[in-house]
Amino acid sequence: MNTTAIQETLPAVQLSGLVKSFGAVTAVNGLDLTVTPGEVVAFLGPNGAGKTSTIDILLGLSRATRGSVKVFGLDPAQAVAQGRIAAVMQTGGLLKDLTVRETVQLNASLYRQPRPVGEVLERAGITQIAGRRVGKCSGGEQQRLRFALALLPEPDLLVLDEPTTGMDVEARRAFWNAIRQDAAQGRSILFATHYLDEADSYADRIVMIRKGAVVADGTASQVRGMAAGRQVRVVLPGADQVALAALPGVTSVQQRGDSVTIACGDSDSVLRYLITSTTAHDFEVTSRNLEDAFIALTTDEATTGQGF
Amino acid sequence: MSTTSIERGPVTFSPTYLLLELRRSLRNRRTLIFLVIMPPVFFLLFGHGYRDSDPEAFAYVMISMAVYGAMIATTSIGAQVSVERSQGWTRQLRLTPLRPTGYVLTKVGAALILGVVPVVIVLGVGAALGAQLSFGEWIAAGVLSWFCSLVFAALGLFLGYLIPAENAMQFMGPLLALMSFFGGLFQPLDQMPQALQDIAPWMPTYAVGLVARSPITDSGLTLGHVADLLLWTGVFVAGTALLFRRDTQRV
Numbered sequence: 001m002n003t004t005a006i007q008e009t010l011p012a013v014q015l016s017g018l019v020k021s022f023g024a025v026t027a028v029n030g031l032d033l034t035v036t037p038g039e040v041v042a043f044l045g046p047n048g049a050g051k052t053s054t055i056d057i058l059l060g061l062s063r064a065t066r067g068s069v070k071v072f073g074l075d076p077a078q079a080v081a082q083g084r085i086a087a088v089m090q091t092g093g094l095l096k097d098l099t100v101r102e103t104v105q106l107n108a109s110l111y112r113q114p115r116p117v118g119e120v121l122e123r124a125g126i127t128q129i130a131g132r133r134v135g136k137c138s139g140g141e142q143q144r145l146r147f148a149l150a151l152l153p154e155p156d157l158l159v160l161d162e163p164t165t166g167m168d169v170e171a172r173r174a175f176w177n178a179i180r181q182d183a184a185q186g187r188s189i190l191f192a193t194h195y196l197d198e199a200d201s202y203a204d205r206i207v208m209i210r211k212g213a214v215v216a217d218g219t220a221s222q223v224r225g226m227a228a229g230r231q232v233r234v235v236l237p238g239a240d241q242v243a244l245a246a247l248p249g250v251t252s253v254q255q256r257g258d259s260v261t262i263a264c265g266d267s268d269s270v271l272r273y274l275i276t277s278t279t280a281h282d283f284e285v286t287s288r289n290l291e292d293a294f295i296a297l298t299t300d301e302a303t304t305g306q307g308f
Numbered sequence: 309m310s311t312t313s314i315e316r317g318p319v320t321f322s323p324t325y326l327l328l329e330l331r332r333s334l335r336n337r338r339t340l341i342f343l344v345i346m347p348p349v350f351f352l353l354f355g356h357g358y359r360d361s362d363p364e365a366f367a368y369v370m371i372s373m374a375v376y377g378a379m380i381a382t383t384s385i386g387a388q389v390s391v392e393r394s395q396g397w398t399r400q401l402r403l404t405p406l407r408p409t410g411y412v413l414t415k416v417g418a419a420l421i422l423g424v425v426p427v428v429i430v431l432g433v434g435a436a437l438g439a440q441l442s443f444g445e446w447i448a449a450g451v452l453s454w455f456c457s458l459v460f461a462a463l464g465l466f467l468g469y470l471i472p473a474e475n476a477m478q479f480m481g482p483l484l485a486l487m488s489f490f491g492g493l494f495q496p497l498d499q500m501p502q503a504l505q506d507i508a509p510w511m512p513t514y515a516v517g518l519v520a521r522s523p524i525t526d527s528g529l530t531l532g533h534v535a536d537l538l539l540w541t542g543v544f545v546a547g548t549a550l551l552f553r554r555d556t557q558r559v
Contacts, residue, residue, distance in 0.1 A: 061402060081405040082316040089403075092396025097332050109324030110404040112316055149400075153316075 010073040012037050012157045012188035013058065018067035020053045020212070027053040029212035030067070035188055037156065042199035042206045042220075043192040044294060050212035051192040055161050058190075059087050072156060083111055083153025088146045088160045096135030100126055100145055103134055107149045114152040124148035125178045140171030144178055151182070160191035164198065176202060196294055208294065230267035234280040236260045247273055319405045321413055329418040333385065342384055347377030347426040348433045354494045359437060365496045367441065367524050370434035371449050372493040375520045377426025378457035379488070379513070383480055385419035386464020390476040393469070393555070408556045412465065412548075419461040420454075427454045441524060448523035456516040459537060460484075462544035463512070469551035487513045512540040 013035035020028035028050040035041050045051050056062040057069055060076030071079035079085040094103060104121060108114040121127045124144045129137060137145065143163055150158055160179075164172040172195075179189070180202065193199055199206050199220075206223040208216040216223055237258045244253045249266035260280075264270050267285050274280040333339045355369030392398055401411055427450055435441075441449065467476055488494055490504065491513025497505050508514045515537040518529045 059403060061399065080403060081318040083405065087403050089396070089400070093400030093403075095332070095392070095395070095397055097335060098328065102328055102331075106322075106325055106328050107400075107404060109322040110319050110401070110406040110410075112319065112405070153405075 010037075011035060011070070012039070012072060013190065014068070014070040014073075015054070015058070016068050018054065018057065018069065019065045020050070020057060020062070021065045027212055028057070028064075031209065031213055033207060033214065033217075035157075035190060037188055038186040040189045040202060040204045041191070042203035043190060043209070044196070044199055044206060045192075045209040049209050051209065052161060053212075054209075055087070055159055055190075055192060058159060059085065079157075083113075084155055085157045085159065086150035086153055086155035087158070088143065088150050088163050090162045090165055093146065094134045094142060096133065098134055099130065100132055100134060100137065100141075101130040103145060104130075104148055104152070108152050111153050115154055120148045120151040123151055123178070123182055125174065138171070140167045140175060143167065143171075143175055147175070147178060155187065157188040157190065160189065160193075162192050162194060165194065172198075230264055231286045232262045232264060232267050232270050232274070233284040233286075234260055234262075234274055235282045236274070236278055236280040239278070239280075244270075317405065318407050320407050320410050322406065322410065325406075325410075325414050326417050326421075329414055330421060333418065333422055339384060342380045343377070343422060343425050344429060346380065347373050347430045350376065350494070351430050351433060355434075356437075363440060364525065365499070366437075367434070367439050368496050368521060369494070370430060370439055371453060371521050371524065372488075372517050374427045374430040374450070374453040375456065375513070375516055376484075376488050376493050377430055378423040378454050379460040379516070380481075380484060381422045381426055382419035382457045382461035383464035383467075383484060385415055385422060386461050386466070387468045387471075387476040387480050389415065389465060389468030390471045394472065398555070402556070408552070412552065415465060416458075416461050419464065420458065423454050423457045423461075445523045449520060452523065453520040456519050456537065459512060459516060459541040459544065462541055462548060466544045466547040466551070469548055469555060487511050491517060493517050509536075512537070515540070 011034045013033060015031055015033040018028050018031040018033075019026065027048075031050065031054060033054075043051055043054075053062070057064050058071065058076060060080055069076055071085050074082070074084065076085070098106065101117065101121065104117045108117050108120075118127070121130055124147045126141060126144050126148060129141055132141075134142065134145065147163075164175055167175065176198065191198075191203070203220055205219050206216070207214055208223070235258050239253075239255060239260045241253050241255060241260075244250060244260070244262055247262075247264070247270055250262055250264045250270065252263045254261045262270055271283065271285070274283070333343075351370060351373035355366055355373065358365035358369060389398075398411065402408065431446065431450055435446070464480070467480060471479060490507050491511030492500070492504075492508045493513050497508055500508075515533045518533050519537060522529045
């Protein structure tokens with residue numbers, strides 16, 4: 001029986017039909033998500049979309065109302081006990097009257113085979129402040145301490161719940177540099193974030209959720225293509241939607257009356273085609289960025305404009 | 309399956325955690341005041357008057373104050389649970405292989421170790437002031453004062469899980485003082501008004517005091533009192549277990 005070989009092929013995360021209700025409120029509503037080993041996934045969604053509820057279930061901090069949760073084929077609690085999954089939470093979880101080093105020592109003693117204390121301090125970039133009381137550390141330093149704690153078991157999956165909320169630009173950069181320098185070993189990372197540029201810069205794959213379900217899922221470039229890129233709007237009676245959709249870089253074609261809206265990554269070739277091969281007129285080209293897409297994909301009509 | 313869990317499975321107890329827990333408490337000025345200063349000061353306050361006039365009452369107050377000190381120490385450790393819950397520390401621990409019971413074990417361990425401190429100090433002050441006990445009586449009174457404070461470790465944990473407040477000890481300090489007063493720890497009960505003597509047996513402190521003083525006095529300890537003590541401990545442990553389960557399975 002070759003268990004290691006079996007484990008390698010198991011997904012890092014497998015959520016299927018996940019439902020989480022709090023009384024009458026449904027926070028997670030039939031969410032499906034599979035993360036393969038080594039993937040870096042950004043988990044995007046507005047407040048109340050179900051990000052934190054999903055992460056809590058993934059970490060075994062709360063239980064799903066329905067659906068199944070597997071982390072490397074294990075129940076979350078087992079995966080935590082075996083150090084396969086570790087997390088950096090947004091706030092709390094630190095004792096203010098311990099020093100940074102003591103905090104790491106304490107947490108290290110709770111694992112059977114932790115990485116050395118000095119090593120994780122170094123990897124998280126907090127060796128210089130090891131003797132400082134946690135209560136005297138800045139938010140960014142505390143967050144790197146949480147990261148150091150998460151490194152102790154050398155987890156195969158690292159979960160970050162909005163890790164840089166409230167940090168200034170410099171602290172965010174320092175935090176992500178620490179994560180990035182460490183990510184080379186093929187660890188899976190799942191991070192929830194409000195910052196689209198973080199998702200854009202650090203994720204292989206972006207999963208957008210809204211009202212507890214996935215609304216967009218793809219590699220960073222796919223979601224970019226789907227969500228970002230350009231939008232070409234023309235008046236074209238009797239448009240051949242199939243032909244338009246087949247053009248290179250086109251991600252969607254919508255028709256309303258004579259007006260056709262084409263979302264695409266490469267507006268030049270679409271325009272060239274429309275001008276040379278069709279009778280289209282009244283050209284209008286607009287660019288959409290990831291943020292527009294995020295709002296479009298994740299916001300209710302009723303709440304549009306409140307944004308995040 | 310079982311082979312991997314031996315190498316990377318759950319952890320029930322960590323000596324390092326216990327050690328750091330003790331270090332934290334000893335670094336905390338407020339805890340030190342509760343542990344090192346208050347019990348002997350209270351002892352002198354309530355007991356010094358009996359020193360020459362009534363050696364028996366002097367010993368009574370000495371042992372009662374040792375109990376009081378151990379009680380404060382063990383309860384305050386348990387009560388830290390409320391602070392640590394509100395700071396998300398227990399949640400952080402749930403992201404490690406430490407079993408939830410390991411956290412409670414660490415607290416009880418720290419409470420019992422710290423409970424020794426005021427007992428030794430109060431009895432030491434008593435000895436210095438001339439309390440006359442045989443060697444066996446010193447040892448028995450000390451050990452019983454300390455061991456019976458286990459019931460208050462359970463009380464502290466119970467309240468720590470019950471009270472959502474940032475600092476449960478602010479609520480608990482006065483509560484403990486009242487329980488001690490009405491339970492007859494501050495003054496010999498037979499010197500108190502009848503009404504107070506009637507209330508005393510309803511306090512968990514009463515039975516603890518009787519047990520702790522039993523080596524030196526015919527304190528009137530009966531099996532019923534021991535059963536009382538066990539009942540109180542049972543109530544607090546059961547309450548803690550219930551709240552603990554609610555806390556760790558929170559949805």
